[in-house]
Amino acid sequence: MASIVALGESIKKAPLIAEVLGESGPIIHLYSGVHGDEPESVEFLTGFWKRELLENVPDNITILYFPEVNPDGLEAGTRVNANGVDINRNFPSKNWEPKSVEKKNYPGKSPASEPETKAIMSAIDRFPPSAIISVHTWIPQVNFDGPAENLAKIIAAKNGYVLTEHIGYPTPGSLGAFAGYDRNIQVITLELPEHTPVSGYWERNSGALWEAIKYLEKHG
Ligand SMILES: [Zn+2]
Structure with missing residues (x-):
């Protein structure tokens, strides 16, 4: 039986x-829906x-599952909260x-100004966690921060996506920077394909998460 953990409420009072x-x-922590315009991340993680x-x-292993980090964004279909x-x-x-640089990456008026950010920090x-896997959608890839290279390799070997240490542009204030670099937690940003899943999508990625769990059960 899973237990419920309250982590606050969004700006629009969603729990x-x-x-x-x-x-x-x-x-191990599993997150999705950090970006509200990536509902496929929530669909996948909820299914898993x-x-x-x-x-x-x-x-x-103990698993913390936080499927709708940004419920207001998911409701509105926006990346931001x-x-x-x-x-x-x-x-x-x-x-x-x-x-x-871009408006869609507005970092807020101060660090940790947002209840959704505070919710993850509280979790x-x-x-x-010894590891965090945050599911997004974009160009499919297994991105890692902090001491997560081995874990990332195991995931990428199963889902066949490219392994990336740097996503290609600076991401100040990201979860990877905060938890991975500053706190030395293994952080994986699992970017699934956007929109229509291609064939084998479910098997590849649920299989990859099982491989990650097996690895973390042994190695932490
Ligand atoms: Zn995203």
Whole structure:
């Protein structure tokens, strides 16, 4: 049985809720819906949780599942939250910057100004993870920050996506900067294809998450 963890509420008062499965072993966090215009990330992770994890609860690991990090953005179909902030640029990392090149990456008026950012920070404080896998959609790839190269290789070997350490442009205030670089947590940004899943999409990516879980059960 998973337990419910309240992590606050969004600007528009939607509850920010995670679920935790398991009580032993290393802790792994699974997030999706950080960007509200990437609903396929939520669809995938919710499917994985319901159809795979709850059906075959792994023994030696604790999993925190936070499927709708940015419910207001998901409701509106926008990347940003209801304040126009890109949550993945709002983390209080050492490299946070008050300005962004593009409006869609607006980092907020101050670091950690947004309730969705604080929700993830609270989850990290209360359930310190050895690894975080945050599911997005874009050009398919397995991007990693912090000490996550081995984990990224295992995931990429299964889903066949390209492995990237740098996403191609600076991402100050990102989850990877905050948790990966500043806190030395393994952080994977799993970019799934946008829109129509290509054939083998489910098998590749659910298989990849199982490989990640097996690896983390052993190595933390
Ligand atoms: Zn994204």
